[in-house]
Amino acid sequence: MPAKQSAKASSKDLEDLFLDGLKDIYYAEKKILKALPKMAKGAESKDVAAAFEKHRMETEGQVERLEQVFDLLDKPARGKTCPAIDGIIDEGSEVLEEYKGSPAIDAGLVAAAQAVEHYEIARYGTLIAWAEQLGMSDAVSLLQATLEEETATDEALNALGEGGVNQRAMAEAA
Secondary structure, X not given: XXXXXXXXXXXXXXXXXXXXXXXXXXXXXXXXXXXXXHHHHHOOOHHHHHHHHHHHXXXXXXXXXXXXXXXXXXXXXXXXXXXXXXXXXXXXXXXXXXXXXXOOHHHHHHXXXXXXXXXXXXXXXXXXXXXHHOOOHHHHHHHHHHHHHHHHHHHHHHHHHHHHHHHXXXXXXX
């Protein structure tokens, strides 16, 4: 049996890996779309809630771009369960439950959102490198546009944390 498995595994190539990565991030983006409204609703700060709402709208466009990449490959846009994003989103849900009404809720939500962004940035960077290697310039452009949005979102979240969310969590707790 192990010989069969290794023979099958060796027949997979970078294009298969790229497609698996697309399925992974497509699943992740769909899960994130469901989580963002909950995070916005759970935020105390209007700025934090607005950041989540803005990112929800951006994520809808990111899903559309991923669907365009699937079209370029002539493959159906389908997700593949991603335990990593499931775990990250579960952590965010725990913050919502455990810190509801707490002065630390916004700091916790920003941190949870940044964990999501860092995961996405890593995935999109890898997919871009693979698309370049595969000569898929149209896919590179679509994925690069999303990576730029994800990076900007991470910077905006960082600014929220440094701009007072973290300090309010400390000051109000005292």
